[in-house]
Amino acid sequence: MRLLVLAAGLLTALVSQAEVAYVSNEKSDTLTLIDVDKLEVIDTLEVGMRPRGIIFSQDYKYLYICASESDAVQVMDLATHKVIHNLPSGEDPEQFALHPNNRHLYIANEDSAVVTVVDTVDRTVIAQIDVGIEPEGMAVSPDGKWVINTSETTNMLHWIDASTHELVDNTLVDQRPRHVEFSKSGEKVWASAEIGGTVDVIDTASRELIKKITFKIPGVHRDKIQPVGIKLTDDGKYAFVALGPANHVAVIDASTYEVLDYLLVGRRVWQLAFAKEQSLLFTTNGVSGDVSVIDVEDLKVIKTIKAGRYPWGVVVKP
Amino acid sequence: MPAVANAKALNIDVIYVQQSSNQAAQPLLLKKTPGNLTIAGAELAIKDSNTTGRFLKHQYSLSGVTGDNSEEIVAALKQRLNGQPAILLTDLPTTTLKVVADLALANSSVIINAGEADNNLRVSQCRGGLLHTLASRAMLTDAMAQFFMARRWREWFVISGESDADKAYAESINRSAKRFGAKITEQKTWSFDTDLRRSAQREVPLFTQGEDYDVVLVADESDLFGNYIPNNTWLPRPVSGTHGLTPTTWHWALEQWGATQLQNRFYEQFGREMLDKDYAGWLAVRSISEAVTRTQSNDPKALYSYLMSNDFELAAFKGRKLSFRPWNGQLRQPIPLVHPKGLTSLSPQEGYLHPSTDLDTLGFDKPESRCDMAY
Structure with a gap:
């Protein structure tokens, strides 16, 4: 038995390396790489100016980086950690989402009120879609049918048909919508309104509001509760919402929409990412310049890791 | 362009009322006051609102009534209003604003003052239907x-x-x-x-x-x-x-909370920096368009009631939601302290507490205001 365990352990060690969290640092123009087992920084990589949104290709060969002030989406080869080329991105790319076809990248161009669709293989712009003022949050439904963009000053979710690249509907939400996240099944959409201080849960089929979630933290003024990043566990149990300058992450029961707890993290918490099969949650804390690590089972913050200046986005490579 | 379900087509005309003498004097002739101060901000907000409006079938426009003195302005405005309620954005000195208010509020108009910082307008001469987006001197x-x-x-x-x-x-x-x-x-x-x-x-x-x-x-x-x-x-x-x-309503060096995007849009359109009254003009039109979006109405009275209600909140690049004080119609907002080339601080300062919001530690609080806000 012991031999078997040892052998299994050896095998795991051989086939898988440790997971790595990639954190974009908006004001130091770098990525911080964190070893998820050791919870230690293992590398810092220089990238374009003002890196914000980051995502992996589905095969984890590439990392796409919105280098906002370089007006480019950079493509990093994860084997070498070199930026191999830029994609045409439109002006000031901030956030983006990758279609399940692993090919079409939907980019929110904050300064020019459009969503740019880029073919990552041909490296060409295949469509630009007019949306509201200051497009920000982007998500693609798991079935690849819907693309949703949020516009921060128009205060809407814009529903784009992924097959035609036409804008087909708009949903009004509270002030300054920042982030949208589909549930695993794609049946629901969670959208945060930063200045409104709310999270809307919307039914994808009818595009009707199911529930408006509000937050209340003792000792924190309601104006400081500013929801941004959202992550949902695949088992449908929890939703986590980063509350910005309230310095807490809200834990929500994803079926009853009841707020279960508020976890104290670093200052101005913005984006979130799961690691280790969703047993850990990483948060980027802009003002304190660090990353908090939450144990998802115990709902406790277990570690704080120093990152660069103004960590913005985070993704984890398994 | 597809609209939100059940959207009703609406036209929203904002009338801009300006007295030329309310533009800052230029005694030393070197530093010029832009000729389109205040109205530039309003124009940008009209453009922003039309971007949003196309999803809702709402069309915004701005037209002007200007003059050198209150007689000229009142005469022109009277003709323009023709007894109808209207949405007015003003850049007027207190004396003219008072006669304009007498005229326009009689027909249930809504007036937003974006050009006069006079404390009296927030303490003794405030009135129902009159809102202020420029910060008061207080x-x-x-x-x-x-x-x-x-x-x-x-x-x-x-x-x-x-x-x-x-x-x-x-x-x-x-x-x-x-x-x-x-x-x-x-x-x-x-x-x-x-x-x-x-x-x-x-x-x-x-x-x-x-x-x-x-x-x-x-x-x-x-x-x-x-x-x-x-x-x-x-x-x-x-x-x-x-x-x-200097404490001010707005300054070009503000870049936090997405302000960079607003500053860029303004600079791109007008080729100059956004000044305090420009921002107040932008706030005025954005407040109106926010009220139109949420109420699906262009009736000035309905818009005013919504703006003064607890439901109204506005994201305006100052890091928190803004709203109007019901006792004097002043928009609550953080105030930047700036020097010519940068931001030094932002008030309210930490530790100044207030039972409802620390923003009410700036300017006239409810007990200090002596206005009848009946509308």
Whole structure:
């Protein structure tokens, strides 16, 4: 038995390396790489100016980086950690989402009120879609049918048909919508309104509001509760919402929409990412310049890791 | 362009009322006041609102009524309104604003003042239907006073010009001193009629001799002498007020909370920096369009009720939601403290608490206001 365990352990060690969290640092123009087992920084990589949104290709060969002030989406080869080329991105790319076809990248161009669709293989712009003022949050439904963009000053979710690249509907939400996240099944959409201080849960089929979630933290003024990043566990149990300058992450029961707890993290918490099969949650804390690590089972913050200046986005490579 | 389900087509016309003499004077002729101050912000907000409006079938437009004096303006406006309710955005001195309000509020119009900081309009001359997006002088001097108290600059030397506006600013400084517990060691009026440009280094040190002070406060809204006070004071002290470290509704150096995007849009459209009254003009139109979006109405009375309700909230690049004070129609907002090339601080300062919102520690709070807001 012991031999078997040892052998299994050896095998795991051989086939898988440790997971790595990639954190974009908006004001130091770098990525911080964190070893998820050791919870230690293992590398810092220089990238374009003002890196914000980051995502992996589905095969984890590439990392796409919105280098906002370089007006480019950079493509990093994860084997070498070199930026191999830029994609045409439109002006000031901030956030983006990758279609399940692993090919079409939907980019929110904050300064020019459009969503740019880029073919990552041909490296060409295949469509630009007019949306509201200051497009920000982007998500693609798991079935690849819907693309949703949020516009921060128009205060809407814009529903784009992924097959035609036409804008087909708009949903009004509270002030300054920042982030949208589909549930695993794609049946629901969670959208945060930063200045409104709310999270809307919307039914994808009818595009009707199911529930408006509000937050209340003792000792924190309601104006400081500013929801941004959202992550949902695949088992449908929890939703986590980063509350910005309230310095807490809200834990929500994803079926009853009841707020279960508020976890104290670093200052101005913005984006979130799961690691280790969703047993850990990483948060980027802009003002304190660090990353908090939450144990998802115990709902406790277990570690704080120093990152660069103004960590913005985070993704984890398994 | 597909619209939101059940959207009703609406036209929203905002009438911009400006008295040319309300544009800041330019006595020294070098620093020009942009000819489109205030209206530029309104124009940008019309454009922003139409971007949103196309998803809702809402079409916004801006048209102007201007004149050199109140008679001209009232005559033109009377013709324009023809007894109908309207949405007005004003950049008018108090005297003209009062007659415009008498005329327009009689027909259930809504007026948003984006050009006059007069405290009286927030304390005794406020009225139902009249809103203010430009910060009052009291909000500005309170913002400055909180910063001084946080820095422990408790003893103030005040220099005021002779104009009514300067006296009003100095009065506001006195009110803030009392409110936050500062001591005014000396208050002097600048009455020199000479051009200081060649003699400041000789005159100002002598003028600012006196009992020790922590900071010199200047009240010179028309730029007659204030520019020559910093670095020329008898004691080496910071200068603040209308010059030096200045509290203002808006400044081009603000970049947090997405403000960069607004600054970029403004610069792209007008080729200059966004100034305080431009921002107040932008706020006025954005408040209206937010109310139109949420109520699906273009009726001025309905819009006013919504703007004054607890439901109204506006994201406006200052890091938190803004709303109107029901007791005087003033938009609550954080106040930046700036120097010509950057941001020093943002008030309210930490530790200034208030039962409902710390934003109400700036300017006139409910008990201080003596207005009848019936509408």
